[in-house]
Amino acid sequence: MAGALPLIAVIATGGTIASRRDADGSSTPDLDGQALLARLEGxxxxxxxxxxxxxxxxxxxxxxxxxxVSDAVGRQLADPEVAGIVILHGTDSMEETSLLVSLQHRARCPVVFTGAQFTDDHPHADGPANMTAAIHKALSGAAGVHLVFGGRDMPVWGICKHSADEPDAFRPCGPDALGPQGVHLPASVAGLRVDLVAISPGGDDLHIRASLGAGAQGIVLVALGSGNATPAVVAAVRDCVAAGVPVVTSSRVPRGRLTPSYGGGGGGHDLQQAGALHAARLRPGQARILLAALAASGQVETLGAGLFGHA
Structure with missing residues (x-):
């Protein structure tokens, strides 16, 4: 009987998996969910x-x-018939959206993100295989938010896109961990401004102060090394914190645990002393999402240090 079969909701949002090449060589997402599901066999x-x-x-x-996207996941989770959810998403911001969904929902069933590195009409199109693997994961009963991509099955906390052209695009960026347990930050992040500010060697404070002037409600530093900057940046961070704008230090380095150990006026230790929260594992994209979720929930001061310091 059809009603006895498991029901998997597949949320289509575009991305490379839904894209085909136009006559001018550009790729455009124009396939809907039904068209993508028609690619699947077995x-x-x-x-x-x-x-x-x-x-x-x-x-x-x-x-x-x-x-x-997170709200759409919530609507499917509220339907007791749904046994699992797959989100078809572009890879450029998959790490961000998947973390937001993980923070905002206590998923009672598998919620699985996937996508593609190659367009639907590419000779090596990887979308169908990734969708098939994601649906199998959604049928597994493994509650929580997962990323299934290029033969890998990962929890979403601490992942980042490590390659622009390899089929297995994502990797954990730090020690393999599931992330903090029991965190629930359901407040909407829509309408918030949380900026990423890239730090260059010897860089000044211009872009930090511009973000502050533009009304940012949080700033994430894409810092150097293990989370280092310059004395001018440290001074600007001190002013941001004094103005009630939280600052998080992450790094442009793609992998490894980040430790705020350097001094010298602009190191990670100095940034922490100036009031910046130090992201031990999250890279800038996910650090921005966690900061936005904390700011929306009004819990930066109470939960920030513990969540960003989670290994």
Whole structure:
């Protein structure tokens, strides 16, 4: 009987997995969920519910659109018939949206993000294989938010996109861990401004102060090494914290635990002393999402140090 088959909701948001090459050589996401699901073969008996949210390059998704994805996941989780959820998403911001969903929902069933590195009409299109693997994960009963991509199955806390052209695009960026347990930050991040500010060797404080002047409600430093900057940056961070704008230090270095050990006026230790929270494991994209979720929930001061310091 059809009603006895497991129901998997598949939320389509665009991205490379939904894209084909145009005549001018550019790629555009124009395939809807039903068209993508029609590519699949060899699935076990089940029901699939395509949900077309939007068709966007994920590089264009702001906090509002990421919140829309999270809200769509919440609607499917509220349906007791749904046994699992798959989100088809672009890779440019998959690490961000997946962390937001993980922070905002206590997922009672598998919630699985996947996508593709190659367009639907590419000779080595990887979308169908990734979708198939994601649906199998969604059927597994493993509650929580997962990323299934390029033959890898990972929890989303601490992941980052490590390659622009390899099929297995994502890796954990620090020690393998599931992330802090029991965290629930459901307040909407739509409408918040949380900026990333890149730090260059010898760089000044211009962009930090510009973000502060633009009304940022949080700033994440894309710092050097293990989370280092310059004396001018440290002074600007001190002013941000005094103005009630939280600052988090992450790093442009793609992998490894970040330790605030350097002094000298602009090192990670100095930034921490100036009031910056130090992201031990999260790289800038996910650090921004965690900071936004904490700011929206009003819990930066109470939970920030513990969550950002989680190994």
């Amino acid at each position: 699935l076990p008996p089940l029901r699939l519910r395509p949900v077309d949210l939007f068709a966007r390059d994920s590089s264009t998704l702001g906090l509002g659109e990421m919140q829309a």
